[in-house]
Amino acid sequence: MLDFFTIFSKGGIVLWCFQGTSQLFTPSVNALVKSVILQQRTGTDTFSHDSLTLKYKLDNEFELVFVVGYQKILQLSYVDKFLSDIQLEFRNKYKDELTHGNMCGSFDFTSIFHDVLRRNEEESKQEALAPKKMRTFEDSQKSKKTVASMIESKKDEKKGSKGKENKTPKAPSPQAAPTKASPAPSQPAAPSPASNGDLDEETLRKNREAFFARGKKKDTAAAQGAAIPKSPEASKKKGKSARVWVNEGKKSGNLDWSGSAGDAEALQNGTLEDTKAIPTQAERALVGQMSGGLLDLEAESSEEEEEEEEEQVLAPSKPSANKSGGGFGMFKMFKNLVGSKTLTAEDLEPVLEKMKDHLIAKNVATDISGKLCESVAAKLEGKVLGTFGSISTTVKNALQEACIQILSPRRRVDILRDAMECKQQKRPYIVTFCGVNGVGKSTNLAKVCFWLVENGFRVLIAACDTFRAGAVEQLRTHVRKLNALHPPERHGGQEAVQLYEKGYGKDAAGIAMEAINYARDCRFDVCLVDTAGRMQDNEPLMRALSKLIKVNQPDLVLFVGEALVGNEAVDQLTKFNQALADHSNMTNPRLIDGIILTKFDTIDDKVGAAISMTYTTGQPIVFVGTGQTYTDIRNLNARAVVNALLK
Amino acid sequence: MASKKAEQNVVTYVTKGLQNGDPTVVGIIVAVVVVLLTIIFFAVRSRRGTKRQGILLMGICDSGKTLMFTRLVHKKFKQSVTSVKPNSGSIGLPQGNKSLPVTDLPGHERLRTQMLDDNKALARGLVFVVDSGTVLKEMKEVAEYLYTILTDRVISQNAPPLLIACNKQDLMLSKGAGVIQKAMEKEINTLRVTQSAALQSTDSTGNNNTFLGKRDKHFSFADIKPLRVEFVECSARGKDENGEADLEPVLDWIGRVA
Numbered sequence: 063m064l065d066f067f068t069i070f071s072k073g074g075i076v077l078w079c080f081q082g083t084s085q086l087f088t089p090s091v092n093a094l095v096k097s098v099i100l101q102q103r104t105g106t107d108t109f110s111h112d113s114l115t116l117k118y119k120l121d122n123e124f125e126l127v128f129v130v131g132y133q134k135i136l137q138l139s140y141v142d143k144f145l146s147d148i149q150l151e152f153r154n155k156y157k158d159e160l161t162h163g164n165m166c167g168s169f170d171f172t173s174i175f176h177d178v179l180r181r182n183e184e185e186s187k188q189e190a191l192a193p194k195k196m197r198t199f200e201d202s203q204k205s206k207k208t209v210a211s212m213i214e215s216k217k218d219e220k221k222g223s224k225g226k227e228n229k230t231p232k233a234p235s236p237q238a239a240p241t242k243a244s245p246a247p248s249q250p251a252a253p254s255p256a257s258n259g260d261l262d263e264e265t266l267r268k269n270r271e272a273f274f275a276r277g278k279k280k281d282t283a284a285a286q287g288a289a290i291p292k293s294p295e296a297s298k299k300k301g302k303s304a305r306v307w308v309n310e311g312k313k314s315g316n317l318d319w320s321g322s323a324g325d326a327e328a329l330q331n332g333t334l335e336d337t338k339a340i341p342t343q344a345e346r347a348l349v350g351q352m353s354g355g356l357l358d359l360e361a362e363s364s365e366e367e368e369e370e371e372e373e374q375v376l377a378p379s380k381p382s383a384n385k386s387g388g389g390f391g392m393f394k395m396f397k398n399l400v401g402s403k404t405l406t407a408e409d410l411e412p413v414l415e416k417m418k419d420h421l422i423a424k425n426v427a428t429d430i431s432g433k434l435c436e437s438v439a440a441k442l443e444g445k446v447l448g449t450f451g452s453i454s455t456t457v458k459n460a461l462q463e464a465c466i467q468i469l470s471p472r473r474r475v476d477i478l479r480d481a482m483e484c485k486q487q488k489r490p491y492i493v494t495f496c497g498v499n500g501v502g503k504s505t506n507l508a509k510v511c512f513w514l515v516e517n518g519f520r521v522l523i524a525a526c527d528t529f530r531a532g533a534v535e536q537l538r539t540h541v542r543k544l545n546a547l548h549p550p551e552r553h554g555g556q557e558a559v560q561l562y563e564k565g566y567g568k569d570a571a572g573i574a575m576e577a578i579n580y581a582r583d584c585r586f587d588v589c590l591v592d593t594a595g596r597m598q599d600n601e602p603l604m605r606a607l608s609k610l611i612k613v614n615q616p617d618l619v620l621f622v623g624e625a626l627v628g629n630e631a632v633d634q635l636t637k638f639n640q641a642l643a644d645h646s647n648m649t650n651p652r653l654i655d656g657i658i659l660t661k662f663d664t665i666d667d668k669v670g671a672a673i674s675m676t677y678t679t680g681q682p683i684v685f686v687g688t689g690q691t692y693t694d695i696r697n698l699n700a701r702a703v704v705n706a707l708l709k
Numbered sequence: 710m711a712s713k714k715a716e717q718n719v720v721t722y723v724t725k726g727l728q729n730g731d732p733t734v735v736g737i738i739v740a741v742v743v744v745l746l747t748i749i750f751f752a753v754r755s756r757r758g759t760k761r762q763g764i765l766l767m768g769i770c771d772s773g774k775t776l777m778f779t780r781l782v783h784k785k786f787k788q789s790v791t792s793v794k795p796n797s798g799s800i801g802l803p804q805g806n807k808s809l810p811v812t813d814l815p816g817h818e819r820l821r822t823q824m825l826d827d828n829k830a831l832a833r834g835l836v837f838v839v840d841s842g843t844v845l846k847e848m849k850e851v852a853e854y855l856y857t858i859l860t861d862r863v864i865s866q867n868a869p870p871l872l873i874a875c876n877k878q879d880l881m882l883s884k885g886a887g888v889i890q891k892a893m894e895k896e897i898n899t900l901r902v903t904q905s906a907a908l909q910s911t912d913s914t915g916n917n918n919t920f921l922g923k924r925d926k927h928f929s930f931a932d933i934k935p936l937r938v939e940f941v942e943c944s945a946r947g948k949d950e951n952g953e954a955d956l957e958p959v960l961d962w963i964g965r966v967a
Contacts, residue, residue, distance in 0.1 A: 073813065074775045074792030088790055092771075095791040100819050125794060165796070166783035467819045474818070474850050478903035517906045685908070699910040 065114060065131045071165045072125040078169040090114055091129055101680060102464045105436030110134055119145045122445040124160040140186035147178050405445050413457045414439055424707050425670030427632045430677050438464055462704055465673060469700035471682030478517060481588055490581040490589040496607055497622035498634055499595030502660040502687060506622060507592050508540040512692035515548050515558045519587040524577030525563040526570040527594040534563050571610040578614055598637035608645035611652050621654045623675055625662045631674040654679055660687035667706040763810040763831045764963060768838035769850055770816045773876040777838060777945040778813035780954040795824060802967050809967050829861060832869045834966040841875045841883035845892060852896035856904060860919050868935040872962045878944040886940040898928040
């Protein structure tokens with residue numbers, strides 16, 4: 063059933079592999095490594111390549127990767143369990159070799175592999191025969207909800223239930239009342255639907271009857287009064303008796319939250335305090351730095367970083383220490399210092415949560431900071447912490463590494479080199495600029511043009527913004543200025559920059575095409591195509607852009623985006639990419655090849671947009687616009703950005 | 710005054726304790742001595758660690774670095790996939806009982822600059838691995854990586870010897886070292902123009918705009934002294950998987966470098 067199974071070290075040496083078919087597995091595994099592990103997308107554990115589905119598991123202690131591949135059409139339910147079983151067996155068997163880092167021994171694992179595989183297959187067969195089990199609470203959607211969302215949903219459902227009688231999920235309402243008084247963690251507040259569903263049904267029905275009896279008065283306060291008397295009963299039962307239900311005996315342990323509730327609460331308070339603290343820290347850090355450039359920012363940051371880190375380490379541990387008594391807390395601290403320990407998901411969670419908030423505060427899009435943190439968690443889980451390593455430093459380092467990886471270009475970007483090659487082939491190098499309104503497309507086009515002219519290229523600017531009033535005039539002014547700066551005498555009697563314009567209201571794709579033909583005839587080296595700004599949701603305009611790119615096949619499609627955007631960055635880029643893919647009617651459509659990040663001088667250390675944009679598309683940031691003059695265009699320095707981000 | 714008195718008190722307490730053989734005083738002195746010794750030990754060890762003594766295997770993705778690493782270090786053929794982390798081991802040298810650490814750096818674009826920054830200071834010699842079968846197609850990428858290595862401040866300061874290993878000579882359509890050298894020189898000739906005109910980076914440290922080679926001449930590897938560049942042909946795979954690798958020239962070079 064399995065096509066292949068392979069165990070390899072993160073260094074890339076294959077320790078052991080099993081091949082079910084004669085198909086080579088290396089390309090699939092390479093694709094997995096390149097597009098999942100190296101793109102920081104390790105939050106999810108499946109990946110599909112050609113006709114195969116690949117599942118993988120990282121062993122961070124011994125730096126191993128376990129990959130299983132099977133045909134996409136198969137639905138193998140046992141693969142997850144199988145992977146962890148194999149991991150366990152392999153680690154047990156070769157513990158010595160692995161701890162010594164000996165990756166080149168002979169790993170004869172075939173018999174164990176087949177044993178484990180057979181066992182898992184049989185188990186899954188039996189499971190398929192057995193009647194379907196009920197979902198446990200931990201599996202359900204409700205367990206993932208936070209307290210805040212529960213409270214909101216209560217209000218919504220109250221409003222909703224006025225109209226509709228048979229709306230069932232009113233379950234949280236009796237419990238939500240006590241949660242308002244004291245913010246307890248979500249899990250004790252939410253009842254397990256399996257264990258006391260019938261009780262809830264009953265209270266629900268009663269509530270509803272009471273509610274509709276008074277419904278004509280439309281007195282919502284009274285309705286709430288009806289709900290409240292019921293709620294203490296419900297919460298008392300849950301809090302104290304830890305009742306054993308007849309058919310779900312083992313559940314009782316899960317419901318007894320009395321011990322850990324305090325800790326969790328303290329933890330939450332800790333996080334809240336910290337999120338409040340971070341912006342002020344950052345703000346304070348800004349004060350002295352306005353005078354210097356980005357470099358100064360880095361140098362100063364290091365000390366404060368340490369302080370902040372220490373605070374972060376202490377914040378979660380303090381409250382819990384108070385609960386369990388001072389002396390024990392001290393002991394724990396020493397134990398943390400001395401013993402080397404393995405990182406678990408629980409250890410990482412509070413730190414990552416804080417990191418996520420920090421990233422969001424730095425303007426990284428919400429879901430992207432979530433994904434990044436997941437990926438870091440997957441990379442660190444199971445790793446052995448050194449004697450003096452603290453969790454937050456480890457997480458920070460991993461996150462830094464991840465961010466640098468994201469910002470480093472995935473492919474070669476050297477516009478000058480490519481333009482030179484086009485020059486040899488006697489055709490113009492075509493660059494298209496696109497983006498939403500007002501991000502600085504024309505301004506940065508002029509800057510790029512200046513840079514190209516300085517390097518001895520002749521440039522034609524195609525004014526394809528036929529929509530906004532003044533767009534053509536703006537470009538004409540730029541051309542005049544550039545020609546004044548670089549008079550024709552210096553370029554062999556020819557004008558260094560020319561504008562190709564056809565006025566307003568015409569079809570942009572047509573103008574671009576004419577301009578490119580003109581550029582070819584008149585021996586221009588580069589043709590820069592300026593397009594009209596458009597909202598990513600405006601379908602007709604997106605269709606027009608797609609047509610322009612499809613017809614002209616530019617060498618480079620640059621997306622211009624501001625560094626000021628937060629969550630919007632992802633939406634813009636995905637929609638632009640999607641539109642280019644959807645409207646092109648081609649199997650291999652031209653997508654965005656690179657990003658220009660503008661207004662970078664206005665954001666100081668809120669550099670999150672750079673991460674959001676590169677993570678979304680995987681494309682590099684080609685230029686960064688940093689000011690008003692022609693020379694204010696730069697390359698992105700990944701390290702400086704990441705330092706500003708994690709400060 | 711008070712501090713002087715306290716100092717005197719301590720001194721008298723220690724001398725008295727020593728004369729009487731008081732276990733607390735002796736214990737304290739022993740502890741202090743042990744701590745000092747440990748600090749000295751670690752200081753000496755870390756200094757030795759910074760000495761340049763390793764060989765770095767570099768090159769773009771799929772050029773055969775990891776296989777060359779296993780061949781050199783473990784004398785074995787191993788299948789390999791794209792690396793995420795560097796591999797390190799040590800290679801025994803034929804002359805004497807010396808051994809030399811070897812590090813295989815991942816070649817993926819996302820990792821290579823980071824890896825180079827982390828390891829460049831430790832290099833005694835650099836082996837730049839090239840896939841002779843596809844090198845002409847990938848020349849732009851190969852040359853750009855080589856260019857970053859050659860213009861790197863630390864590397865041009867330390868000037869470790871550089872070996873360009875034209876790997877995969879077992880393939881039918883592989884190019885010879887001479888052809889590869891010519892193509893590389895031609896590509897770097899254009900690259901040094903475009904790269905030195907590249908934009909400044911955002912942190913205002915300025916770009917590394919050093920011009921490689923002599924200005925009014927075509928680029929040649931002979932002109933970039935003090936860096937010494939050599940080209941060899943080799944094959945990490947060998948004739949077949951179980952056979953011997955054809956890495957004699959590389960081993961020979963390592964022997965000369967060590």
